[in-house]
Amino acid sequence: MHTAPVSEAEPRSVRVSVHTPDVISRVGLVRYLEAHPEVEVVPAGSSASVDVVVLAPPRLTPQVLTAMRKRAALSPAPVVLLANQLSDGHLLAVVECRVVAVLPRSAASDDRLLRGVLGAAARAETMPSDLLGELITHLERLRGEGLMAKGSEAAGLNPREVDVLRLMSKGMDTAEIARELCYSERTVKNVIYGCTSRLNLRNRPHAVAYAMRAGAI
Structure with a gap:
């Protein structure tokens, strides 16, 4: 069979x-x-x-x-x-x-x-x-x-935001960043508010962490 x-x-x-x-x-x-x-x-x-x-x-x-x-x-x-x-x-x-x-x-x-x-x-x-x-x-x-x-382009950050976040990552406060970049403190605050609101970031530390992770700073 x-x-x-x-x-x-x-x-x-x-x-x-x-x-x-x-x-x-x-x-x-x-x-x-x-x-x-x-x-x-x-x-x-x-x-x-x-x-x-x-x-x-x-x-x-x-x-x-x-x-x-x-x-x-x-x-x-x-x-x-x-x-x-x-x-x-x-x-x-x-x-x-x-x-x-x-x-x-x-x-x-x-x-x-x-x-x-x-x-x-x-x-x-x-x-x-x-x-x-x-x-x-x-x-x-x-x-x-x-x-x-490039990191900043992929992260959706403009050069001014990168400059501010880079100094913020070094521990500088608003007044120190304004002096370093020759901006007014109001301008620095507006730059920070602009990137955090546009990218839905919770606060300044979150913005710095986002920029570092994306390789922008």
Whole structure:
């Protein structure tokens, strides 16, 4: 009696969710991924588990990073990040958010995105110990493509704000900063208020910490 050979089970599709506030970008990403049979796109609002998360924020603002950290705390899925610009100051932040690949937004419709998603899924169970080194390599490639921003530019700070925050980081008060920069104290206060309100920073120490983390000072 001959037994029929047991056929190998087909590999399961990689379940991916796409997150971006831009509707046009989301539609384009979903259509691209759905065109590949090895990928199954899960609606972003679904409660189903996913293997990989694709994030494409317009900018890596403090609010976006906070949302990424919250998502990382709720799900162990690795993240592929599409970004227009990154600063060196974002490196540790994205590591905390389970980002395993950083790609330029121009990769949203080519094989780099597919390779990034499949690669992220393959390493989901055993995150490499040299992940930080891999991300640095990603950032170096982005710098070569002209997508890496200087710290102050990526942080959204103008030169006057950088000057004020740099002196504040040295422990100077408003009067001392005004004398050093030849500003009035009112101007210094306005500069501080402008950057904290625009970037949703809580207070002066938070503003200094934000600028330092972004590599602006």
